Amino acid sequence: MEKISLNKLKPGDQGKIVNIFLQGASGRRLMDLGFIPGNEFTVVRNAPLVDPVELEIKDSNISIRHEEARYIEVVVNG
Amino acid sequence: MAEITVAVAGQPNSGKSTMFNLLTGARQYIANYPGVTVEKKTGYLKIGDDKGKLVDLPGTYSLSSYSIEETVARDYLLSGQADLVLNIIDASNLERSLNLTLQLLEIGLPVIVVLNMMDVVDKRKIKIDLKKLSQKLNTPVVKAVAKQAKGKTEIKAMIKEVYYNIKKYSRPEAEIIQYSPELEADLEELTAYFKADKRFTNYSARWLAVRIMAGDKHAEKLIREVS
Numbered sequence: 355m356e357k358i359s360l361n362k363l364k365p366g367d368q369g370k371i372v373n374i375f376l377q378g379a380s381g382r383r384l385m386d387l388g389f390i391p392g393n394e395f396t397v398v399r400n401a402p403l404v405d406p407v408e409l410e411i412k413d414s415n416i417s418i419r420h421e422e423a424r425y426i427e428v429v430v431n432g
Numbered sequence: 433m434a435e436i437t438v439a440v441a442g443q444p445n446s447g448k449s450t451m452f453n454l455l456t457g458a459r460q461y462i463a464n465y466p467g468v469t470v471e472k473k474t475g476y477l478k479i480g481d482d483k484g485k486l487v488d489l490p491g492t493y494s495l496s497s498y499s500i501e502e503t504v505a506r507d508y509l510l511s512g513q514a515d516l517v518l519n520i521i522d523a524s525n526l527e528r529s530l531n532l533t534l535q536l537l538e539i540g541l542p543v544i545v546v547l548n549m550m551d552v553v554d555k556r557k558i559k560i561d562l563k564k565l566s567q568k569l570n571t572p573v574v575k576a577v578a579k580q581a582k583g584k585t586e587i588k589a590m591i592k593e594v595y596y597n598i599k600k601y602s603r604p605e606a607e608i609i610q611y612s613p614e615l616e617a618d619l620e621e622l623t624a625y626f627k628a629d630k631r632f633t634n635y636s637a638r639w640l641a642v643r644i645m646a647g648d649k650h651a652e653k654l655i656r657e658v659s
Contacts, residue, residue, distance in 0.1 A: 378647070378649075379496070379497075379498050379649075382494070382496050382498065382646075383493075383494075383496075383498050386493040386494035386496070386498075386531060387493060387528070388527075388528050412525070412527055412528050413524070413525050413527075413528075414525060414528060
């Protein structure tokens, strides 16, 4: 399956986290919030001015910036 | 009569402050959004003949040093002031919550896990096997619904039980979490190093080793300060 950056997805898209290419505190933080390889997610919506993007992951809704989403590699379901 | 110091730790919006108020009878302001507890607060409760001193730590997802809240919580836990930790968990969000629980266990203090918001869990028809969870974590697990004042008696009894059998509830460091064999080999080497050095006796050697392997800047700074 094709691996793409999370920031390329549209609301309604579902997929699985493959890798996180953020080093240090930001990468650590994303993992603390549930962005762990293998975890499933759904893109819920984009904020009116595009940023941030809201995701549902492990029963939580989490908003992150597209700048961070760029470094999260995913595969899309379906 | 003993004074038992209990650190109350948990992730944001786990009902930690609601639980703190229930146990101590305090009327602290609870807001329905995360991040309202920035400083630690202290309250007292009677546990039989003993006095429990509860320290409400700021809500954090983790104990790295990402934010001031995480630093405050972790510095307190490392200070050796607490006898044990009461880890409040939003049981309806168990998997994400256990990240902090494992980090608390790694610090080496006895931990009582409180599965809060069990009403939400029941409503969603989620089944949690308490016995198995307690076995896997090797630490006591108690159910509660802070909002409905449920669980207070059980928590008080467990605080007492752990405090008076502290040896039984303190885990040998290597028994807490086993990482991959490759990682364990490096961890063992580092742990031995920290253990052999008298300057680090105040800290869990295993904890220091794990944090260094995780590239934790705060732990690196701590080591530089001590050395």
